[in-house]
Amino acid sequence: MKLDYVLLLLFHLCFVNTExxxxxxxxxxxxGTTIAISAGAFWGLKDRLKCYLYECCHEPDVNFxxxxxxxxxxNLLFGQxxxxxxxxxxxxxxxxxxNPRKPLVLxxxxxxxxxxxYVAEIIANNTFRLGLRxxxxxxxxxxxxxxxxxxxxxxxxxxxxxxxxxVQKCQRSxxxxxxxxxxxxxxxxxxxxxxxxxxxxxxxDFRRSIFILLSNKGGGEIARITKEQYESGYPREQLRxxxxxxxxxxxxxxxxxxxxxxxxxxxxxxxxxxxxxPLQREHVRSCVGAYLRKRGRGDLVSNVDFVERVxxxxxxxxxxxxxxxxxxCKRVDAKTDLEMAxxxxxxxxxxxxxxx
Amino acid sequence: MFLKCLFYTCCxxxxxxxxxxxxxxxxxxxFGQHLMxxxxxxxxxxxxxxxHSQKPLVLxxxxxxxxxxxxxxxxxxxxxxRSGMHSPFVNYFVATNNFPNKKYIEDYKLELKDQxxxxARRCQRSxxxxxxxxxxxxxxxxxxxxxxxxxxxxxxxxxxxxIFIFLSNKGSKEIANIALExxxxxxxxxxxxxxxFERTLMLSAFNExxxxxxxxxxxxxxxxxFIPFLPLSKFYVSQCIQVHLRKRGRHDLAKDxxxxxxxxxxxxxxxxxxxxxxxxxCKRVNAKTDLEISxxxxSLNSKKEFNDEL
Numbered sequence: 001m002k003l004d005y006v007l008l009l010l011f012h013l014c015f016v017n018t019e020x021x022x023x024x025x026x027x028x029x030x031x032g033t034t035i036a037i038s039a040g041a042f043w044g045l046k047d048r049l050k051c052y053l054y055e056c057c058h059e060p061d062v063n064f065x066x067x068x069x070x071x072x073x074x075n076l077l078f079g080q081x082x083x084x085x086x087x088x089x090x091x092x093x094x095x096x097x098x099n100p101r102k103p104l105v106l107x108x109x110x111x112x113x114x115x116x117x118y119v120a121e122i123i124a125n126n127t128f129r130l131g132l133r134x135x136x137x138x139x140x141x142x143x144x145x146x147x148x149x150x151x152x153x154x155x156x157x158x159x160x161x162x163x164x165x166x167v168q169k170c171q172r173s174x175x176x177x178x179x180x181x182x183x184x185x186x187x188x189x190x191x192x193x194x195x196x197x198x199x200x201x202x203x204x205d206f207r208r209s210i211f212i213l214l215s216n217k218g219g220g221e222i223a224r225i226t227k228e229q230y231e232s233g234y235p236r237e238q239l240r241x242x243x244x245x246x247x248x249x250x251x252x253x254x255x256x257x258x259x260x261x262x263x264x265x266x267x268x269x270x271x272x273x274x275x276x277x278p279l280q281r282e283h284v285r286s287c288v289g290a291y292l293r294k295r296g297r298g299d300l301v302s303n304v305d306f307v308e309r310v311x312x313x314x315x316x317x318x319x320x321x322x323x324x325x326x327x328x329c330k331r332v333d334a335k336t337d338l339e340m341a342x343x344x345x346x347x348x349x350x351x352x353x354x355x356x
Numbered sequence: 357m358f359l360k361c362l363f364y365t366c367c368x369x370x371x372x373x374x375x376x377x378x379x380x381x382x383x384x385x386x387f388g389q390h391l392m393x394x395x396x397x398x399x400x401x402x403x404x405x406x407x408h409s410q411k412p413l414v415l416x417x418x419x420x421x422x423x424x425x426x427x428x429x430x431x432x433x434x435x436x437x438r439s440g441m442h443s444p445f446v447n448y449f450v451a452t453n454n455f456p457n458k459k460y461i462e463d464y465k466l467e468l469k470d471q472x473x474x475x476a477r478r479c480q481r482s483x484x485x486x487x488x489x490x491x492x493x494x495x496x497x498x499x500x501x502x503x504x505x506x507x508x509x510x511x512x513x514x515x516x517x518x519i520f521i522f523l524s525n526k527g528s529k530e531i532a533n534i535a536l537e538x539x540x541x542x543x544x545x546x547x548x549x550x551x552x553f554e555r556t557l558m559l560s561a562f563n564e565x566x567x568x569x570x571x572x573x574x575x576x577x578x579x580x581x582f583i584p585f586l587p588l589s590k591f592y593v594s595q596c597i598q599v600h601l602r603k604r605g606r607h608d609l610a611k612d613x614x615x616x617x618x619x620x621x622x623x624x625x626x627x628x629x630x631x632x633x634x635x636x637x638c639k640r641v642n643a644k645t646d647l648e649i650s651x652x653x654x655s656l657n658s659k660k661e662f663n664d665e666l
Contacts, residue, residue, distance in 0.1 A: 089647050153457060157457065189456075190452075190456060193453035202453065241622065267421045
């Protein structure tokens, strides 16, 4: 970076000097401008070349597309009407807000397989050209990145530096904290100042970045509310965010681990608590359909028998009504593959029939 | 000298404290904090115009999150320095950010002392802000203490014209209780007076865990004013929503009672029984309002399409 400034200064000197000379002599008028233009051209070219080789913090590398985000969530995520509403709208309004007062902080809650990681991935894909591989997306897995309890002090400094340097490079950075409920309190405390209403922290402006916390906390509560709604016969699309938010807040506050008693909640730094509802049989069916189409076996989608077989190989709860899938859309891929492989022997038995 | 001040921020004529603008800003941007507005404006004004102040002005802001403590300091700074928070004479310390690690406390102590002296030497009118004072280690508070006292000079630097502001959540429960009691007795909020709070705040700051606990700062009466930030009722939160709407250029929605109600419903209120005060103050208001706005965009569009199809 220093070298760049020196170069710029040199060009400036050249430019000023030649102009001075040309003013004095009144003869070589063009030379100054020529040098200026060539310097400018060189400058632009260098910048573009750099962005061609490395990722830069502007278009086309960073380009939030609201329409594709909306379409992706609608097409790839099943049965999460609240997620669609909150995530798309909040990111959109934060992105287009010229002067946000604080970074956007979302907290995703729900059982495994309900799509928390998937949504985070979709958001990254629609913001950065390189998706999750972008240097401006920091995917932090608590159990993986910070395994040793005795090194918390080191981790604290490390995490702080990691966040600071990322936002220094790009204000539009996204931070994803997976398994946030397993993040030690000390580390959450280290994140806290970044989420608050400050114009700058250690000289870095955080107000345009996005923080996403993923956790299983409150999954039981969400399932309970959804189940009650289901049993009383109302459609789940009628569930509203407010019904969950209070519960989730209390829950993440009181339950052991991670967000427990943490300053994040008591200071109201989390903008939206987003519940991921447990998936019903029909949603898992959509997942199976999507996977089949991805594998190029669209013909099997209409094969009711086949899809039922896959669905039956998964686990459901509660014991009585078996309304909800206990693993969401996880394991669906594997189970579908298995059933597909099983078909072949059946086909060969058809052959067998023919031979007869 | 003049040329230098044109390019750099100078500690002189160009940065003038504007009393009227400060009062106007409080009036327009801060809602429901009549105690704060009065005492802050008057104390800063009299300190500023006092040529022979005996000690720096020390304010301690107390209150729940979202009641506007940070915002008020920002407004004060903006009305004191041309470049606002970016001014080199404004020193902003966030306890959890600037002094995170207990292991390096000795380093922090030296650093803090150096910075205080350096800033005050360059400008007598420096402002020092300590956020999350309740999380400041007491050893660091001991470092600050001599600068707040009645000394003509500390380490050869005159501190008597500087301003110290301490922000903390300490005592927010007590403030809420007093305000709630007052409300339940059927009295109006503007009848609350500073004296109702100051004693309680002092005690709670002194006795509660963390920060100012048992420090000489309080027992030596070095803090000039304890300023309570009252919890915000629905009425004031809706004013916050309106300001945000106007900022986003949606004047039309500010008059839409139904829309306002939707935003208010998405926030949390306490106590459980009467739901008078917002538990997050005006925090989260911006995010929730934005969410409702863009949701509306959706429903409007889809409604239109629906009608068209019919």
